Amino acid sequence: MAKKTLIKGRSRARKQPARNAVRRSAEWFGKPGMDGFHHRSWMKNQGLPHHLFDGRPVIGICNTWSELTPCNAHFRVLAERIKRGVYEAGGFPLEFPVTSLGETLMRPTTMMFRNLASMDVEESIRANPLDGVVLLVGCDKTTPALLMGAASCDLPTLALSGGPMLNGRFGTETIGSGTHVWKFVEREKAGEMSLQDMVDAEACMSRSVGHCMTMGTASTMASMVEALGMGLPSNAAIPAADSRRNALAHMAGRRIVEMVEEDLRMSKILTRKAFENAVRVNGAIGGSTNAVVHLLAVAGRMGVKLKLDDWDVLGRDIPCLVNLMPSGSYLMEDFYYAGGLPVVMKELAENGLLHKSAKTVNGKTQWANVKDAKCYSRDVIHSFKKPFKKTGGIVVLSGNLAPQGAVLKPSAATAKLMKHKGRAVVFENIEHYKERVDDPKLDIDETCVMVLKNCGPRGYPGFSEVGNMALPQKLIKKGVTDMVRVSDARMSGTAYGTVVLHTAPEAAAGGPLALVQDGDIVELDVGKRRLHLHVSDEELEARRKAWKPDPAPTRGYAKIFHDHVMQADTGCDFDFLVGSSGAPVPRESH
Ligand code: FES
Secondary structure, eight states: OOOOOSSOOOSSOOOOOSSSSOOTTHHHHTOOHHHHHHHHHHHGGGTOOGGGGSSOOEEEEEEOOOTTSGGGTTHHHHHHHHHHHHHHTTOEEEEEEOOOOOTTTOSSOTHHHHHHHHHHHHHHHHHSOOSEEEEEEOSTTHHHHHHHHHHHHOOSEEEEEOOBOOOEEETTEEEOTTHHHHHHHHHHHTTSSOHHHHHHHHHHHSOSSSBOOSSSHHHHHHHHHHHHTOSOTTTTTSOTTSHHHHHHHHHHHHHHHHHHHHTOOHHHHSSHHHHHHHHHHHHHHTOOTHHHHHHHHHHHHHTOOOOHHHHHHHHTTOOBOBOBTTTSSBOHHHHHHTTOHHHHHHHHHHTTOSOTTOBOTTSSBHHHHHTTOOOSOTTTBOOSSSOSBSOOSOEEEEETTEEEEEEEOGGGSOGGGSEEEEEEEEESSHHHHHHHTTOTTOOOOTTSEEEEOSOSTTTTTSOOSOTTOOOOHHHHHTTOOOOEEEESSOOOTTOOSSEEEEEESOGGGTOGGGGOOTTOEEEEETTTTEEEEOSOHHHHHHHHHHOOOOOOOOSHHHHHHHHHBOOGGGTSOBTTTOSOOOOOOOOOOO
């Protein structure tokens, strides 16, 4: 039932929408009388000519540009390139800002604001005259936040990542974002690096536009965008400073107009098969543990049943193919030159581990996109037969210390620590850890298990990336490089170590982690997927009776977050945001 629009016809023939419906934007721009006047007139103060309101697809460019998010600081250029593509394909682009989440500056942690940003995205899309959306994503949380918000609206949507920085160089050493920060801190603690060297290294590490160029969370999530089918082929790895990133933005602009005409909505792409592909790709790239939480949340918004255990079941036999920091030695720039993510996906597909028929935003299947991919360096991207590491994927642990699960990234861990029993050295919270860890009197050696509490979703608050807590200085000086660490925190995707994360329920929610005491024996057995606290049930019950939660926040966003955030095993979305309500046109208010 087509509604009447003020402007009929176009100067050139155009394809009709796939559905027999007036475009969503026509509810604003296509109306006669006062309503249409309002909607068009004020837009015209931007110098927009009348023909742009003729019913062509209106494309929102959802931009997370901010100087406070340095990884996304080049996004105005990308937005302009997207606009070129949109205009070229006969669409009408309109750029709008949403909350940007800069990983390196925001406190207490960007994760606390991921859901807030997703609400901003969802409501900005739903409230405005948009037919399709390009999501401009880059720094860690900007990708899941925008995917989550857009998923709740379910319009034709394409995600474009901003691309990684060029390789870092410090002297003759290739250095990677984040990964070398941990290394430098340890070198400085060990007296091998001066403070001036540290200052010099800052500029050496971040020497171009773009996000972290290790296989950290940003690169992992850019890969997830491609693996889910939400981005164009090669979205993950083209460096931000490479002119081909701008060309990709241009093509994204062209393609989103076609997607509107084909009515290719997110729900047609983000199926269970798409998520299964992404989980396996995450294993093959040695991707960040943060992807677990983010994909669970995006799936929750789409109504796709993805569970924490799926990560273990689907990823169990996936070897790590990609030799990138933090698990390996290369960086995203090398990954792109070696062929990028299409090579990895082709390897998985040829070994029966990819749903070839999964649809992608370019209208083709994943297999059509990757079947001709060529590998230019087997040192960077290994074959399935000769993988970089036999164990990729994410291990999901459970036991009396993590009844709802915990995760560990085996490709970043030390093989001999995967089965380990040790005496717990407990830090009640991050401040307690900082006070205590370098105290020479701390009773700790390399066989101990470091336990950090109260850093989960409610605990920090916001689920901070402190799970890979640095080892005590006195042990680093002895040459110790890894120890088993257990917490309810997350870990930066650029970090490494035998680190058990996301223990659920978290300590602040009364999970068993809250009950661990100095001297308890903790057992990790990755082979058996077990995380066990050797304390009797009776003793744990007695400790539980004595446990008291910290006071909850009483106002503002912190209160909303505390009261509604779900636990790590379900993706830490807000309980009232799960599911999707689409993008019905809101009621006119004047
Ligand atoms: Fe932005 Fe790493 S700090 S991607």
